[in-house]
Amino acid sequence: MSITDGLDLVSNQAYAEKGVPHDLWTRLRAESPVHWCTPPNFTPFWAITKHADICEISKQPDVFSSASGIAMIREAEDEAIRQQNQGFGAMRVIIEMDPPEHRSVRNVASPVFTPRAVKAMDATIRTSAREIVDRLAGPTGAGEGECDFANDVAAAHPLRILSTMLGVPREAEPDILRLTNQLFASEDPDLQREGEDRRQSIAELGLELYQLFDKIIQDRRANPRDDLASLLANAETDGEPMGMMETLGYFLITFTAGHDTTKNALVGGMRAFLENPDQLEKMKSDRGLVDSAVEEVVRWTSPVNHMKRMVTRDYELRGQKLKAGDWLVMFYASANRDEEIFEAPFEFRIDRNPNRHLGFGIGEHFCLGANLARRSQRALFHELAQRMEWAELAGDPEQIHSAFVVGLKKLPMRYRIRAAA
Ligand code: HEM
Known part of the structure; x- marks a missing residue:
């Protein structure tokens, strides 16, 4: 009998009920890696x-195409999205483009995400981290309390940073948060959009996102400033103004790719620290370890669980014959526990070195926001390492109903924060 029919690898429900399928992946890596x-x-x-194998595939985008979609979702939902000719069904996003188009559209925004450009965002990033930890500390600036780390801390931090970059006004931050939750966790009863008809709900969600970003685009065309929103609104590709669907798609991908991923890394990282208090103590006593701790958090949590590709020509991999037109799904979370690459892969070690994790992907589509994601996490863990006297779980963590961007929707925590230095 086959090890698995794959349902536990891709079903949102299975992740919510049984968690991330590490046992299954361990068997597959050993017995049936393709x-x-x-x-x-x-x-x-x-x-x-x-x-x-993920490295081999990701470096050949001509053989393994992203153009037919990158998330493994149920056939009915996939069909519903494809039938939209309005809203995000029609938006074009770089993550679903192949070369050469992919390269020229990616180049539009890549200057904003270089290490140097992201460093210029440091003031915003650090202020956000400080304000969030201040809020945890309470009105006197120091003290004990309880919070849901997922919503009160991990969601708030990337929300503020990305909204600042994309020109989303503070009062619209809750809207954009709700919309991305609905987009990524479309089957989670706590997060999904209300409405009986899935097709209708998806259409409405797309339209709402469209309206929100369109307002910002029109404003930045009339009044350009020195920010990512203005760069995207006025961008050209191959000497022509970038199309409206590509422009909207860029706003969408920057926000959606940047928010839940960073949030899930932060919340999963915090859980790992609570479950491995020696590692938290280590980071608190040597804050020089924050950078490598963040790499280990991304390896450990692998917020982007998988990416799908379509095979464009017959290809042999580990003796298996992949046919043109087949789909394949790369499980980064599995690669990040690969015993052939990582010593003691199931141990959370903040000083792991080297750490060749694939949490940000590799090759043609390597995460455009990796520098930003790293700096955002470093700022928050740095602030926490400095000011958190102790912390412990205050209830059961809850997994999001999602097999794509994977993580916790609740992490109840008790803590004591000291005053800022
Ligand atoms: C811990 C946080 C993050 C993780 C784990 C993550 C992970 C990934 C992964 C695995 C890919 C590769 C997709 C593929 O191969 O098809 C990717 C692509 C991408 N990411 Fe991230 N990401 C994170 C944060 C961010 C942030 C903060 C942004 C932007 C603000 C961002 C923007 C993007 C974009 C635009 C792409 C598509 C790149 C392309 O197609 O060329 N990501 N990300």
Whole structure:
């Protein structure tokens, strides 16, 4: 009998109920690293679980195309999205483009995400981290308390940073947060959009996002400033103004790719620290370890759980014959526990070195926001390492109903924060 039909690898429900399927991946890596899956209600796919194979695939975007979509979702939902000719069904995002188009559209925003450009964002990033930890500390600036780290801390930090970059006014921050939650956790009963008809709900969600970003785009065309929103609103590709669907798509991908990913890394990282208090103590006593701790947090949490590709020509991988038109799914979370690459992969070690994790992907689509994601996490963990006297779990963490951007929606925590130095 086959090890798995793949349902537990891609079903949102399975992640909510059973958590991330590390046991299954460990078996697949050992016994069937290129595994044919036929889960009910999903298109069949090859499950790719080894680090080396994900590297090989990601470096050949001409053979493994992103253009047919990158998230493994149920066939019915996939169809509903594709049938939208308005809203985000029609938006074009770089993550779903292949070269050469991909390269020229990626170049539009890449100057904003270089290490140097992101360093210029430091004031915003640090202020956000300080304000959030101040809020935890309470009105006197120091004290004990309880919070839901997922919503009160981890969601708030990237929300402020990305909203600042994209020109989203403070009063619209809750709207944008709700919309991205609905987009990524469309099957989570606590986060999903209300409405009986899935197709209708998806159309409305797309329209709302469209309206929000369109207002900002029109404003930045009339009054350009020195920010990412203005750069995108006035961008050209190949000497022509960038199309409206590409422009809207850029806003959408920057926000959606940047928010829940960073949030899930932060909340999963905090949980790892609570469950490994020696590692928290280590970071508190040597804050020089914050940078490598952030790499370990991204490896450990792997917020982007998978990416899908379509095979464009017959290809042999570990003796398996992939056919043109087949789908494959690369599981980064599995590659990040690959015993052939990582010593003691199931141990959370903040001083892991080297740490060749694939949490940000690799190759053509390597995460455009990796520098920003790193700096945002460093700022928050640095602030916490400096000011958190102690912290402990105050209830059961809850997993989001999602097999794509994976993480916790609740992390109840008790803590004591000391005053800022
Ligand atoms: C811990 C946080 C993050 C993680 C784990 C993460 C992970 C990833 C991964 C795995 C990919 C590769 C997709 C593929 O191969 O198809 C990717 C692409 C991307 N990420 Fe991130 N990301 C994070 C934060 C961010 C942030 C903060 C931004 C922007 C503000 C961002 C923007 C993007 C964009 C635009 C792409 C598409 C790049 C392309 O297609 O060329 N990400 N990310």
